[in-house]
Amino acid sequence: MSVAHKVALVTGAAQGIGRGLSEILLKHGAKVLLTDVNQAAGDKTLAELTAKYDQSRVAFVQCDITKQEQLETAFATAKSQLGGIDIVVNNAGIGDEGDRWENTVDVNLKGTVKATKMAIDNLRKDRGGKGGVIVNMASMAGLNPNPCGPVYCATKAAIIMFSQCWGMNPDVTGNGVRINILAPAFVDTDLVKQQLQKGKDVIRPDIAAMMVERVGIMPVEQVAEALLELVTDESKHNAVLKISASTGKSYQ
């Protein structure tokens, strides 16, 4: 499937990986609704992207994925402002551990569940959608256990299982909806930088640092290329695409 002229909704798009994913979709001719809980960062990213791409192809709406009404507004905006929805990238996520671990469950798991269910409802052909593709952001940390972030890892493992369960549902596949999972190892973003600094959030940050040293750290653009492969290659339905600086890409 070509992404040209398709409409994508990306969560957590104001910075980091989400911004990179949005930009590769724009580069390949898609229209993109950037969504993020952070209004100021979203406004800044929108200004930067509209300077590079046709203004009519990119918009921003503030959306906290833990809030059902804000998700509803974001999906409605994609339809009214950009003309529909074909691609949903559920990227927003946080790494808090320690005393704030429940936030991590709320955002990474409950937020992704809410947004995925809404994406399925909006894309299903029997519910007025056109079909399309959903990519959910997991992590290599949801496949390979490590001692640094048990709650974070658990949420990412849960995203993989949740997504693949929906991907097996004939009501979804029979209505033109594909679901894929992206599972990167370390990517050069604020999330990793902050986690490595904040000793009280990451359990054994020394081990996290050793893992980064061993596995390497990817630029956002490398993950963006992997997303494009998942979105465009229709044979990859329900696949988990793993990617790391040291081992490259592989499917499972």
Ligand SMILES: NC(=O)C1=CN([C@@H]2O[C@H](COP(=O)(O)OP(=O)(O)OC[C@H]3O[C@@H](n4cnc5c(N)ncnc54)[C@H](O)[C@@H]3O)[C@@H](O)[C@H]2O)C=CC1
């Ligand atoms: N950086 C890495 O090494 C890896 C990151 N990931 C995942 O990639 C995704 C993006 O992470 P990064 O770009 O690294 O982080 P980041 O911290 O640079 O960007 C995350 C974005 O999500 C937004 N966000 C946070 N909570 C939100 C909420 N409740 N609703 C909407 N937006 C929200 C933030 O405002 C921010 O713009 C996350 O799901 C993360 O778990 C997965 C594997 C590796």
Ligand SMILES: CCCCCC(=O)/C=C/C=C/C=C/C=C/[C@@H](O)[C@@H](O)CCCC(=O)O
């Ligand atoms: C410290 C918080 C970081 C949060 C960001 C994040 O999600 C990072 C994930 C990093 C995962 C690293 C995984 C490393 C796995 C290795 O064991 C590797 O050798 C396995 C690669 C082989 C494979 O294909 O599974």
